[in-house]
Amino acid sequence: MNTYRANPVEALQGASLAQRAASQDEKPMKPAPSIEIDTLVDGQKIGALVIRIVVLSLLVQCADGFDLAAMSYAAPELIRSWHFPPSELGPVFSAGLIGMAAGGPLFGYVGDHFGRRVAILLSTLVYGLFSLLIVASPDLHVMLALRFISGVGLGGLLPNTVALNAEFAPKRLRATLIIVMFMGLAVGGILPSVVATTLQHAFGWRAFFFVGGIAPLLLAVVLYFLLPESIKFLVTKKGASARATALAAQLRPDLGITPQTQLVVSTPNQGANSFSPKLLFADGLGWITLLVWVLFSAALVVNFFVNSWMPTLFRAAGLTSDQTAVTQAAYYVGAIVGGLVISRLIDRWGVVAIAAYFLIGCPVVAAIGTAGLSHAALTGVVFLTGACVLGSQLGMNAVTGMIYPTSIRSKGAGWASAIGRIVSTAGPVVGGWLIARHTPLAQLFLVPLVPLAIGGIGALALLYLCHRRFQGLRLHETAAGSRPRP
Template identity: 30%
Template sequence: MKTIDVQSFIDERPLGRFHVILFVLCFLTIVLDGLDTSAMGLIAPSLIKQWGVSEAELAPVLSAALVGIGIGAAVAAPAADRIGRRIVLACSVVFFGVFSLAAGYSTNVEELFWARLLTGIGLGAAIPNCATMMSEFLPSRMRSRAVNFMLCGFAFGGGITGPLAKWVIPTHGWQGYLIVGGVAPIIVGILLAFFLPESVRYLAASGKHQDKIAHALKRIDAGADFTNVIFVADTEVQVKKRKFSVAELFSEQLRGPTLLLWVAYICSTVTLYVLSMWLPTILQADGHKLEKMANTMMWFNWISGIGIFISGILMDKFGPLRIISGYFAICTIAALVVGVTGARGEILMALLMLVAMTNNGACSSMSTLATQMYPTSSRVTGAAWVLGVGRFGGIAGTFLGPVLLSLGWTMTAIVSWVAVPAVVASVSIILIGLKIPGLLRRYHSVPTCIPSNQQ
């Protein structure tokens, strides 16, 4: 019997039609996440006007999905490490579509809160599974680049929020917008179930399902001969030999990197959600119309997408830690320039876009980093807990926005404040490099950071 390491097999093949299908479906899932996240910020002014509520009263609704994402990441991601990525991914996308649809029929703040909470649970399970599926089906030489290109979908989804809002809200109200955002995930979830196979690295690590592995790898190389072959996930922990728990994220060599990555992600999401959730409201307070708000959010998200796109290319060349810490350093400098100069007008908007490009680019890139820090047996759980814990920063940002507005902070003051979380995040990422030097290399083997007594 011949042994084939599935990752080596993937590394030796060029990209093909299967990879395109995988990318498109995962990209669409992330687009829907961006569409959903930006939606609440854009419809907030309409909700405040229609329901007669204040920004502070609406803040729990805006943060409900973030709480749900944390719950979904904590509950569903370990299930993906046990029963497989594909089924959890498809079901979670349909799940968040159903409750996004339900949110469109809400008649008060309480109903909308619960619908958004359940929507977030589905998102929390879907996002890390997308990153993991991409990571485990791609050649090592282009993994960071491809995963980050996929994560550009978040910015693209946020970018089309503005044009979509200008088209839907004037005629169908905020309800119509949420209904559109609910139907699309249901369709994508069905496509995921029909067109994606299970992760071959997951199947090989489990030591079972040799026929399923062969079928999936045939989609990458139809001419491959798998006669008398046993598939393995070389150097990976065999899932069937032990049970995984979240406690493994705090093993001797992973404890420090895990906590540092959480800190960096929390810092970046505080900034992301202060700006993405409350920027339209700030602009409205300054007298701007829906069109101006929509255009600003469109550019905010598209510039973020450019940052994610560039970081994906650079991470494959220089390693993830150098690029992510560098992004946060640039974000810090841009925010400090705003504070020192008291920038206003077009200069302020240009620096705001640089902050968006670097902070949001680094934020998405940390999902890529998470898929490279952990072994196959715990990869979804590790990535999901980064996502889930990091959303506490998003929750804090959602509530921080109204506080800053009530204190009379201007746009200039809010942007300059971003320097604080950005510098903390940059230092945290640098410290991860001291804990796991292998992550500084261009290509690296994920399991090298796992102590030998756990293999």
């Protein structure tokens, strides 16, 4: 009988294969570890990456503050050079605001769809280029058109810097870091006073737009090399996981993150491909969104009413150009102080701080028109006005960045800014109309009390709704997508 004998080599190979198969059955491959983005961000110690983002965003926001203040400083010289009544500048002021209103939703969509970094770069380039072209304006009609286009670029900065900073900031410091970033608005508002005392004597009103155009173009180069994209945005986009994990490793070197680490976003990525604001009213956000728009409008209309006409009115009241520059700068110094204070209040008490700022602002703004104030007293009142008015605006920027989830954050901030900018166009126009009617200062500065009071009442209503939605005073993104408790 023939007996088959296995080849010893084949037998060994078979045994080896069987052992490996058994080993694989006993020890299956472990999936790559995963980390939820909110946990990653909230557990960080503030390091170089976040500091770089806040500083770069602060520099970007300088453009917003510089733009409005620069036009205000240029106004008296323009009136003297081109010989037209002050009321004709109202539409020029408003053209920039209308451009910002268009740019907010447009670049909010770009930010949610293509990335915060891309939108910030494009916005900065558009604003810088068309601000520089204003230098060559032959008349108010051309200046109005260029102001509109530069405003479109400027309007795109707010929603995307808010979104970028909110998505890198830990929950415990989110409002603080967003408002620190928005200190750039106040710093930018101070810079035209420097231009007024150094360059205006040589270059006239054009000095403001030389600086306002060249600086953003140079900054765009810096942003291209140094500004990162949002980790949360990258995680929601296909093919961007390697960039996201590299940024996550910089943010949290303590976690030992590798290219195999899976990053997870808790909120779904819905709505980024839509320009419509429909999702801002979904999932219990309807009344909250409407109130956010009301508060943005109230803060901005008062800011632009007061800020657009203060230099012209102070010069007409007898202040020298240097005294006017100092008093105007006090408005933005007050904003820095008011913004820093409200940032900590929002992190702890939420919308309570917004309501307090609106209500305190009523008597403060009214005091600007008090007859017989010395220059020092007027400067002090303007300082407090900046703290309350711009402080409430900065606070609303932070609140908006905390209410909406990642997928619609830029859209939420962009539409809020747009609605606010549209309404705020009434500020310079109403101011110009009242000035043309020779309205006394005491009555002129009673007008902003109406939107301030509306803002205070609206903030109390928003406080109630946010308390229900977030189940407390503090605002945090983890609860932003949840429904309000019954």
